[in-house]
Amino acid sequence: MNDFQLIEKEAVEQLKFPTEEVLTDKEDILQRKNDLDRALALGNLEHVKMKIYFEDDASKKMVETTVWGITNERVILKKGVVIPINRIHKII
Numbered sequence: 001m002n003d004f005q006l007i008e009k010e011a012v013e014q015l016k017f018p019t020e021e022v023l024t025d026k027e028d029i030l031q032r033k034n035d036l037d038r039a040l041a042l043g044n045l046e047h048v049k050m051k052i053y054f055e056d057d058a059s060k061k062m063v064e065t066t067v068w069g070i071t072n073e074r075v076i077l078k079k080g081v082v083i084p085i086n087r088i089h090k091i092i
Helices: 009-014 026-046
Strands: 050-055 060-065 074-076 082-084 088-091
Touching: 009 060, 026 050, 026 088
Parallel strands: none
Antiparallel strands: 050 060, 050 088, 074 082
8 A cells, every 4th residue: 555645535536537447356345345344334433533444536645534434435634625435445
């Protein structure tokens, strides 16, 4: 995960996200779903910040923030900032 650039949560709003899935392995996709569910629980119950590794149309990035909500297609951060789930590599 060393090739990911750390950015501020507020910068995510300015990014453009392609529609393609970044993960190819079904196990990795299932693990991402489980990690997102865990991040949501930790965010809502204990306000724990998670590291979200994702990719926009330009490069790989990482943001450290609290997950406030999850839809079928997006992760919702504070102030309505969203990241498409299919662009997320990993959540730690």
